[in-house]
Amino acid sequence: MSDNKSAQGHQEFDYIVIGAGTAGCLLANRLSADPANRVLLIEAGGRDNYHWIHIPVGYLYCIDNPRTDWRFRTEPAPGLNGRSLIYPRGKTLGGCSSINGMLYIRGQARDYNQWASITGEDAWAWDNCLPDFMRHEDHYRLDEGGDADPDHHNYHGHGGEWRVEHQRLKWKVLEDFATACVEAGIPRTRDFNRGDNEGVDYFEVNQRAGWRWNTSKAFLRSAEKRLNLTLWHSTHVMRLETETSGAVPRCTGVRVERPGEGEVIARATREVILSAGAIGSPQLLQLSGIGPAGLLNEHGIKVVADLPGVGENLQDHLQIRSVYKVKGVTTLNTMANSLIGKARIGLEYLLTRSGPMSMAPSQLCLFTRSSEEYKHANIEYHVQPLSLDAFGQPLHDFPAITASVCNLNPTSRGTVRIRSKDPKQAPAIAPNYLSTPEDRKVAADSLRVTRRIAGQPTFMQYQPEEFKPGLQYQTDDELAKLAGDIGTTIFHPVGTTRMGRPEDGMAVVDPHLRVRGIAGLRVVDAGVMPTITSGNTNSPTLMIAEKAARWILAGD
The missing domain is CATH 3.50.50.60 (FAD/NAD(P)-binding domain)
Structure with missing residues (x-):
């Protein structure tokens, strides 16, 4: 070459x-x-x-x-x-x-x-x-x-x-969230990649022995x-x-x-x-x-x-992040917010190529339906044993998990257009998220699905508290506006x-x-x-x- x-x-x-x-x-x-x-x-x-x-x-x-x-x-x-x-x-x-x-x-x-x-x-x-x-x-x-x-x-x-591998970690809080999904009527699956991905399990990842x-x-x-x-x-x-x-x-x-x-x-x-x-x-x-x-x-x-x-x-896929405070279980927030915890995380990766440093951005995956009108899974979750205010911000100082949900088949359409003939100037990117009634309805319904899972018996043992967005938001209009306030791309x-x-x-x-x-x-x-x-x-x-x-x- x-x-x-x-x-x-x-x-x-x-x-x-x-x-x-x-x-x-x-x-x-x-x-x-x-x-x-x-x-x-x-x-x-x-x-x-x-x-x-x-x-x-x-x-x-x-x-x-x-x-x-x-x-x-x-x-x-x-x-x-x-x-x-x-x-x-x-x-x-x-x-x-x-x-x-x-x-x-x-x-x-x-x-x-x-x-x-x-x-x-x-x-x-x-x-x-x-x-x-x-x-x-x-x-x-x-x-x-x-x-x-x-x-x-x-x-x-x-x-x-x-190369496709299994993740080199497991978290009890995620295991129990998966059980709560089953209690909410979402089946377990062993393979998301056979043509019908409905179900819950850990993501498989493109890694080799703990490296990207x-x-x-x-x-x-x-x-x-x-x-x-x-x-x-x-x-x-x-x-x-x-x-x-x-x-x-x-x-x-x-x-x-x-x-x-x-x-x-x-x-x-x-x-x-x-x-x-x-x-x-x-x-x-x-x-x-x-x-x-x-x-x-x-x-x-x-x-x-x-x-x-x-x-x-x-x-593009727009994710809506729900954060739940939990009690009586370890999350990455509690592990990584001390020098000793960070040292242990680094040492685990150094010695075994496992642990939090081997983590993909999301660990637990589930595909399900935002409402009964869908005959197929139309929403996807990326669930993580951590929480933060926004990408790149510090982890919260309390134990929590994040359940991000996206509409798999958005009807909103956007554009990419040059701003000038200068090839070094970035184009104008306008995804037009949540610009259709269908997308706003799926956003509202998907937040209700998240609440339904979090309310199942196995997860309730952790006394989950909806820190974000907050239970004060209930109606379709409130939840759709809220999705606009907190939604972020998952880069697709x-x-x-x-x-x-x-x-x-x-x-x-x-x-x-x-x-x-x-x-x-x-x-x-x-x-x-x-x-x-x-x-x-x-x-x-x-x-x-x-x-x-x-x-x-x-x-x-």
């Missing part, structure tokens, strides 16, 4: 992949597996050599850190009562897989069957996506001496690059000795290069800013693949003259292709370059992810999802990249 060497003599490639994040790392691996393919992988961030990337609890120090995060913010949102949120996006090798929650969740079969219906492409149906999840998976239950359930082989892979397992480790390191794979990190893509003299415009390469070299053009003889994420990809398309003509004209950008859907259809933006049928004027890419009206250009990242998956979005993005890699290599 050529690692960030001079561009001189390295300006023409078969494939150029923009973004060494979740999708880009897998694509670079798959496309360069054939030594005849010359592949360039470009990443704006630096190498993933920051120690906090690899220690699981280090996400606390990577999010909103300019070394690893683009540090975007949302536009003030009416649905959030005028608030703006931080909007983390990974800026390092591995992208968001280097700073995210490491939670392995695929979503529901109905998500992918809906994609197949929307696009008219049966390859997106669940039964045809499952093999692409399994192809790169290395699931701990299939390790030698692991879980003996033979049915795991029907849903999980072994020996792939993407990001896509840089999983897919790039195994390709490091390939001479046909060139990596340019710390390299900002300014715009796509297009040739417009033919009947159909063609993407011929990229213009980048290289450290110490200024602007350089790299050319692709076959394809440019845009994997900059649901924020970065529409931004770069718009900067390159591919997007809504009105927006491009507003900023003096020549229109190469008038695609009104670029930057539209933004969807999708949909801004969505795929669709040829007759769908708002579709940006076709069912094989080729940009409409532009030859030699695809988008392969979470932006192509027409609807958000019913769960965390990192592993579905890998599945998309796995499928796309085969199409790219086959010229389909």
Whole structure:
């Protein structure tokens, strides 16, 4: 691998992949597996050599850190009562897989069957996506001496690059919260990833032996000795290069800013693949003259292709955090609020790679229904044995847990739009949370579900007190307004370059992810999802990249 060497003599490639994040790392691996393919992988961030990337609890120090995060913010949102949120996006090798929650969740079969219906492409149906999840998976239950359930082989892979493990900790307060869920009518499950994720259990995580397992480790390191794979990190893509003299415009390469070299053009003889994420990809398309003509004209950008859907259809999961004070049980608040406790936590990780420093941001997971009108799980919980006022703030000085709930299938839609033709200026990100009556009703109902679980006998032994939001909020209007006051993103933006049928004027890419009206250009990242998956979005993005890699290599 050529690692960030001079561009001189390295300006023409078969494939150029923009973004060494979740999708880009897998694509670079798959496309360069054939030594005849010359592949360039470009990443704006630096190498993933920051120690906090690899220690699981280090996400606390990577999010909103300019070394690893683009540090975007949302536009003030009416649905959030005028608030703006931080909007983390990974800026390092591995992208968001280097700073995210490491939670392995695929979503529901109905998500992918809906994609197949929307696009008219049966390859997106669940039964045809499952093999692409399994192809790169290395699931701990299939390790030698692991879980003996033979049915795991029907849903999980072994020996792939993407490691999935159980969490290396348990908490009594979470065990009892899970029992309270069962008492509230939510079943136990042993596997969230078989197509129906309703139930409660601990999250499985993308870790290996207590370390974060990001896509840089999983897919790039195994390709490091390939001479046909060139990596340019710390390299900002300014715009796509297009040739417009033919009947159909063609993407011929990229213009980048290289450290110490200024602007350089790299050319692709076959394809440019845009994997900059649901924020970065529409931004770069718009900067390159591919997007809504009105927006491009507003900023003096020549229109190469008038695609009104670029930057539209933004969807995200908004979480509403309930905090319960508890008595008579240990939580992380009580462990970590003393020097002795912190020393014990550090020593446990040092010696065993377990304990709180090996924790993903959330430990216990449950999928259930906000009301009886839903025939499927439509809300997801991230439950933690800790509490704080806001992300990055100190833990509370009393024992407590947090039960965060999100609407899995929001009907609110937002936008990503450039503010100027300056490629260094962050785009305007407007998710428009809670902008529909349906989303506000689910928010109110989901808080009632949380209260119902907390009121079950097993959890009542801890004398739970609703510290946040507070029992004084009861009506739909009160709870919906409250959700706007305290709701925060769980960092799952999708949909801004969505795929669709040829007759769908708002579709940006076709069912094989080729940009409409532009030859030699695809988008392969979470932006192509027409609807958000019913769960965390990192592993579905890998599945998309796995499928796309085969199409790219086959010229389909």
